[in-house]
Amino acid sequence: MKVKHLKEAQxxxxxxxxKGRDAGDVYVIIGIVDDKFVMIADGDRRKFDQPKRKNIQHLxxxxxxxxxxxxxxQECGFVTNGKLRFAVNAYAEFANSNAE
Known part of the structure; x- marks a missing residue:
């Protein structure tokens, strides 16, 4: 599967x-600030209540x-850190299975 570099965040x-201290790590977009910045979290180091504001050019x-x-x-306006960790781990398993 090819990875497409999308310009629009979802x-x-x-x-x-x-780029930055977290280079190479995988996160989930939990908020869109404007057309240049998003809020990201992984449920582990970056919790939902303290997300990282990141420039989309660095992602x-x-x-x-x-x-x-x-x-x-959409339903409640927040997501649990467990769901964020699950999403990141599911992607890691997906990426590892495609690499083999």
Whole structure:
């Protein structure tokens, strides 16, 4: 599967950080600030209540969107850290199975 570099961010989309202290880590978009910045969290180091504001130019958008995260954000306005960790771990397993 080819990874497309999308220009538009979507809630629940998984991203890989390209620049900064967290370079190489995978996060979930939990908020869109404007057309240049998003809020990301992974439920582990970056919790939902203290997300990281990140420039989209420093992110590589992955072709996977977590339906659980999107549904939770739409229904209640927040998502549990457990769901964020689950989404990140599911992507890691997906990426490892494609690498083999």
């Amino acid at each position: 809630l629940g989309q998984l991203v890989k950080v390209l 590589e958008f992955q072709p996977m969107i977590s339906g659980e995260v999107v549904q939770s954000l």
